[in-house]
Amino acid sequence: MSRKITRRKVLAGTAAGAALATLKFPAPAIAQKAPFKLGLLTVKTGPLAEGGIQMEQGVITFLKQKNYMMGGRKVDLVSADTGGNPAGAKTKVQELVERDKVDVILGPLASFELYAISDYIIQHKMPTLSLAAAQDLTQRKPNPYLLRASATSSQAMQPMGHYAATEMKLKRVVTISEDFAFGYEQMGGFQAAFEKDGGCITKKLWPPIVTPDYTPYLAQINDCDGVCQGFAGSNPLRFMKQYHSFGLKLPVCTGETGGDDALLKSFGDEAVGLISACPYTLDLENDSNKRFVDGMMKNYNTVPGFYAAGLYVNCQVVDAGLKALGGDVSNKEKFLETMKGLSIADTPRGPIKFDHLGNVVGNIFIRKLGKEGAKYGLKLWNKTVKTYENVSQFWVWPEKEYLAEPVYTRSYPPVKKC
């Protein structure tokens, strides 16, 4: 009840006469307001296009369901293709801000893109809801204009480490991931949590991003009882296939990109048994996820994965922020603070809220890939076996203690003798 009154007060404050009319006849009053401009930084060409196209599908699915209206304002979507590289991201963010005069930016996809535009976002005080996991931007070098409703690189891998040690009962694990920041941060988070619970990382392998053949690395997987892979894009597909073709049978665990639901239609039997930790799962049964998945099936005849879900949730955050302010985002700081203060109960990944650094606190799902329960015409399915609730980017460590450690790199945490 009290919420309703606040809303009326806000509306009355902005336009006393129009307030009643807005409540009674929303349509004409809205038509007079300028449209809200939603800028999307995505990737529609090049090797990262798979995730980028899904990002856009997530946004459009949300907008279609809302009839292109957010918080009582018509929404104009301006979509920009960065090509998946830092230079492209820089050019396109300028276009969105200076030419298209967007009110908020969704994206970009990749960590190195986000690092490239971070200073620009601060200069132009542009609220940005990122999917990119570059974790230091909500940790040791926080960007105050950034909100991340998806996860930092290691946010899902930390529970994965706990699960691997306590439930999968793994003792010695070899990690393998791409040789770039996202890989280091994922594997670092896994290692820190896994070793905290008594496990041991015996070897860390870093193939280059472009590795047509993983055999030279597969030949080095030995002296362990499990493997943790952190591949992204199309690499998980190739890795699992080659892993299986060499007769390797050790259990494999991975993160949100390595076991993404969007890859289910591409995976074959070689991926059965893969354990993945993800901030979103296709099999979550709640209203919001049902609406979302149905929308994706209707619009694109495809199931969403982590990328589409991340952007759908970002849209929910923007929508809720706009609603709370009655559609008035002229004060960017206030808009940002409002969004940061939100706690949304019904999203496709369950309830979310933000920490004071702008990073999400929410569910992390541990899933096992198999055939049981497959829906939407898929042959394979990620079935949730455990849900970690209210997971923050700092996992079980106090924030101060976590931030006192250096950021995860290629050689940190180091491999210990064990």
Next chain:
Amino acid sequence: MNFWILLAVNSITFGGLLFLLSAGFSLIFGLMRIPNLTHGSLFMLGAYVGATLIMGILSVQLDFWLAAVLSALVVAAFGALIERLLLRRLPGEPLAQVLVTLGISFMVADFCLMVWGGDPISVATPTHLVGFVRYGVAVFPLYRLAIIGIAAVVAVALWLLLERTRLGAMIRAGVDDPDMARVVGIRVSQIFTIVFGLGAALAGFAGIIGGPILSVYPGLDQDMLPLALVVVILGGTGSLLGSFVGSLIVGFLYNFGQALLPELAYFILFLPMLLVLVLRPQGLFGRQLP
């Protein structure tokens, strides 16, 4: 021990795949004097077309090998078209030709993205080649061994074509001295089209043969093109033996480099190329270009 056997066998396998990819590249380079930068795209296009045929269109699913041959033909036709309609119009302008092939490679990449979307496609291993061979403790996938056989068959067939047929003699004449070949009545321009089509067919065939190992995804073209370049520069342009030896060298460098010194893997891969360019620019088995 297991580790070394595995790497050695895999080096040969990977070399076999690289040979399929680069033999056509080398022929085109040798005859037409242009590094055909669409070669990676032709590889990817072959993989996409083949994968589509295997998964089935209009509820007709093709056998892996039939799909491989068909996709090679489709890509050959596409290659021949590029040569006839575009490269033909730019005779003697290697820079313009390189730029055209580069432009086409971007267009093919976008076309594939539009048609097949961004999701990676997994190509099923032919059912009779699923599984692996055990030798002591070493385990090796059967399909990868089959690739060695396929590469050997293609190598012999190409050698026969080039060394034992009239067409082969004309191609060799064209490589050695196009002007003189024209004087003796060889229609070099027609040979250009045939060779470009043949090179494209080999690339497309390699794409689908590599499919069960590499899968098909946007960006596959850019992943493979540099490897073809290294092979051809090492081995020498226009030389079948050159691409064969070059592929094996790159196969070994790639496998052992990544396993033993992963930080320097690319350094190890490209260093021999630099040395060859400085010390023997025509490549190990290439002839000095006139």
